Amino acid sequence: MPNSKQTLVVVGNGMVGHRLLELMVAKGALDRWNLITFCEEPRVAYDRVHLSQYFVNKTAADLTLVEPGFYQDNGIQVYIGDRIVEIDRVQQRVKSANGVEITYDRLVLATGSYPFVPPIQGNDATGTFVYRTIDDLDAIKTYAEQSRVGVVVGGGLLGLECANALKSLGLETHVVEFAPRLMPVQLDEAGGEILKEKIQGLGVQVHTSKVTTDIVSENGKLASMQFADETSLQTDMIVFSAGIRPRDELARGCGLQLGERGGVVIDEACQTSDPKIYAIGECALYQQRIFGLVAPGYQMAEVASDHLLSLPTAQQFTGADMSTKLKLLGVDVASFGDNFAKTPGAKALAVTDAVAGTYKKLVVNADGSRLLGGILVGDATAYGTLLQLMQNQMALPGSPLSLLVPASSDNTAALSIDNLPDTAQICSCNNVTKGQLCEAIRDDNITDLPTLKKCTNAGTGCGGCVPLVKDVLTSELKKSGVEVNNHLCEHFPYSRQELYHLLRVGEIKSFEALLAQHGTGYGCEICKPTVGSMLASSWNEHVLNTPHVGLQDTNDAFLANIQKDGTYSVIPRIPGGEITPEKLIALGQVAQEFDLYTKITGAQRVDLLGARVEQLPLIWQRLVETGFESGHAYGKALRTVKSCVGSTWCRFGVQDSTSLAIELELRYRGLRSPHKLKSAVSGCTRECAEAQGKDFGIIATENGWNLYVCGNGGMKPQHAILLATDLDKETLIKYIDRFLVFYIRTADKLERTSTWFNKLEGGLEYLKQVIIEDALGIADELEAQMQYHVNTYQCEWKATVESAEKMQRFRHFVNTDAVDPSLAYVQERGQKRPATEAERVVLNQSKDALVTPAH
């Protein structure tokens, strides 16, 4: 290499040291600089922030931060497993433990920090660990295999993360905290208390205000910890997580200026007291502060690289935001800004909801117009929004309380993404501003979140900013008038309607064929069920036949509705809601036999809940024997045709609504459609069956039947509209046939008839022309398609229990007949119901292994 180049040595190849090298390369340093780094650990830089995932499912290779070939391709020299032991500032030379000596022009210290181990007697016993490197984790994992109990000393951010990790290794886990509460730096007493409950809910025992005085070993093995209050705790292993200390030993050795309690002093350019030496990351001390988070370290790397390259636009380091969000699954904690209201005049307001287990506190300035900081425990969804309000010093709504307790409507008005300035930092982990996101969206024509994340790095750290990143994307796309296209998904450049047409015209009978002719890729959870439904409504083949089975949503795939605990519900068809006493008894017997929770549904039938996947075919075998059929409660298909008793019994009834409802339900049963279809028949204008709230509803008149269509209950109720009056039964059925097939052919995916109608150009008049006048000349075709459906209908469950091959799929395990051991129930009002999480903890103490997630 030509000697004209300068040499930069980076001591430490951790997160920040590596970022510096990346930035140097990106900023074009290679033609003027030789880059060399020393890496004490046996592997190049890896993602320490996600270190705990090493226990879950990440390998060391997954965690690496170094793109394959990055160092080789850029000619960067890396000494793996070699530590710098001495700096000679006069000669400008460094010396490594392996005896390598290098002369530098500039030196960067990126040596990070080390875990502080409190000076307790016995703190170096076998069985004590720290939590910082992959090697530490390997050691912990090995030792945990022969341990039952583990204690984490330190209830801060890292300590809790570590406790969660020990828990996942199957240890009985305790956290011992010296302070009277958890996360004492970030949380106040009330917040700490709620967090403690949450953490204990995870099965980790928390001991606060505990001063450890002695760590006792017996026969060379760790046995217990003694506390100042004379209590003790038996344990097999201890992990110290009681804070970090900067690794400043090299700086100390060569006489650089250090802080009183350690840390290499730096200025706004990240230069130490020797201008040829920089310090960045956790070893650096700026204005008496160490920054124990990765984002400030990355900022320092930005500043130092600018400065090393003498860029005219060089940025300065002026401190950093230390807002934090705990990234434990299931425990939301966030703390930001002036969380303890130390600013003069600051006021705090807090809301504790002991029932929901949440604590939210806001700190505002004297007149309550600006947000200064806050604490969120139990529910940190507002974190991103609040952080933006604080960082951009935006005016708060009239009462800050409304930020914590959203009024019945929405409080988002206070933070419309459009009100944010371009300089607003959206992602603090990777320092990405709103302006940068907008630029990427515009310049690279980005239209989806994953690409935006990849291009800008936003959202790839703690993930806390993802909702905001998404908002920016949506708002920008809308502004630039990007037509949010109606393509089904990335695999098919067509709307559902276009695709349905292609499928019928081309007589395409499988997803694979449709994909090969009109799509790309493998498909996804959006196009597969949609195409599955189109195939079913066109050709009516059994949804569990081999080419179709993989297309079905889990409900269709198992012909039952999945419930929150992974079991299923069984809803047999009860046409028109009419049922014989014998059948009612039979339902009760099946429920009793299989111990199912039983409930009358809102649509005149009976739901049997809590069926395990392997029980489904057995239950259905019994039901089919007693004459029941699938109720399709699981499918985007016809559900029920509700009825009232009508003229047979009711003193006001003018027609036999029950018989008609049963006839219609049997005609359209099994019909798959863009969304579910519901119907009802009322025997008179009193409308007891609520027909005007249905996709198609019929009301009896003196002269026949009135047909209403496109009504909806549910989320956005809409009255049905009157399509035709005083029809005889044959005409009525003809119109309904046409209406349903026309809807099935033209609606978008997951569009109920009401929404479909609201978008229909020409509205009611047009619909009347197509259905009644046959203006498009397709009425015969529509009727024929419905007749084909009626002729080919088969009960899906009957066909399933008659096929050994299909039955084979209904097992929890493919390789054993065991049942899912994670299910747990308690009794309530004489029936079972799924145990809550708290109840499961108690119930599970007697079980083990399979009931907790794999680690």
Add this chain to the structure above:
Amino acid sequence: MIREVSTTTADSTAWVTICALDAIAPNTGVNAQVGTEQVAIFRIGQTDEVYATGNFDPFSKTFVMSRGIVGDRQGVLKVASPIYKLNFELKTGLCLDDATVTIPIYPARVVDDQVQIGASCHTRS
């Protein structure tokens, strides 16, 4: 000289035979008991390309991953968890909709039409 420092050696994997390849319908998943763990195994198309992840869905906290729909996002093979429809990359276990979440993955292969899962990956120390 820089080389990735690998901590796994390919040969140390112990393989457990689970079922015949035919037992997994193309583009679907099955759940297997491997030791004390529940492992979801997915088959891509008619091929013998198989992937294995933990069966536990961290969002619904239930053991149902094997019942998700397999497919791809921008060419990345993934499965959508069946209850709340979050997507996980089959090769890495990474949640594509929430980068803070991952599920375990296991080595999987087909030998003589039998599906095998590598069990040693998680007991490695």
